[in-house]
Amino acid sequence: MQVGVRLQPNQNLVLMAPATQVGAARAVSRAAYAAGARSVRTLFNDEVMERIHLSMAPADALGEFPKWLADGLLQEAEGNSAFLSIIGGDPENLKDVPAERIAASRRGAQQALQPFGRLQMAHRVAWSLVAAPTPGWARKVFPDLPDGEAVKQLWQAILRTSRADGPDPVGAWQRHIEQLQARRRWLNSLGIQSLRYKSPVTDLTIELPGTHQWVASGQQRAVGYPTSPNIPTEEVFTLPLRTGVDGKVRSTRSLSYSGQRIDGIEITFAQGRIVDFHADQGEDALRQVIETDEGSHYLGEVALVPVDSPIAQSGILFYNTLFDENASCHLAIGAAYPTCLTDGDEVRSDEDLLAKGGNASLVHMDFMIGSDDLDITARTSSGAETPIFRRGRWAAPIGG
């Protein structure tokens, strides 16, 4: 409440939670009222019901998203409610559902929720994601442990990587985001024109728009105060120039997207556009994402995370992007965050974002490309080359 959505006195909270997480939802609700909430409105969802719907509904119903729900969320956002989602579920919940049925449903939801999504991407609304383990998820992460023990271990891993396992979690979080902010200030001071990624499996150049800015958790938002949209978070990120990505990249960590697993992603870019792709596992799911719209053929996010982040050091593969993207440098296919532009508050439409060199899409899919043999070198506006990452870690101490 204090660091994530930073709930304001008398503010409404929209809480979204898995039906199996009633306990966590009740705890959040108590914390919200204790922090001065006016009203907590809770939406429970059930992943098994979702699977039943995606497996059994007629094909032409899959793209339909209830208008009352999309309108209701938009109304809450326009009424200045905060949004907190508790996530956690079986990372392969939808593995037996055909990829095109999942894609049809996702597209319908993304289209219906686009006005709400725009407010969210621009941080005109306070929102945050936190995690709570379900047995299905815990089983995937700790397959050798009995269910109860697996859930316990996953809780510990979540609290540890969220820096919430000590006596002063709020203080620990604030110290952490101050470090991310120091990195962000350093990157912004360099005037980076392009980044060159090099490892045995990756050789990629990414140009940045002239008005790009690096952002990180805990900074001032368009909503009027600082928030932490993701807990945990380790990233400092910006947006690429839409047409400025060239070369080849290979993913280094398993990805769970829309309940499907995607491994060994290889993508080739020419002038920003994806011209070739492959996945060792889940290529169908990857194709559905890339073929969503024109913008899903381009990148929207460039994020830096060192291999010595606590999540990477835990050695745990979470099969959950909230955690795994914070264990590794990553890129995202699809939409850019307007907040990654110094004049991002002028962005009111996809056309505005495109005109400023950013990318617009219904999709935003992060995939992990960091490793301990990845070097990233910046070319700055003065023509100098500055090492940013060496062997997967920050090349300079905090503060440059």
Ligand code: ZN
């Ligand atoms: Zn990211």
Ligand code: ZN
């Ligand atoms: Zn992202």
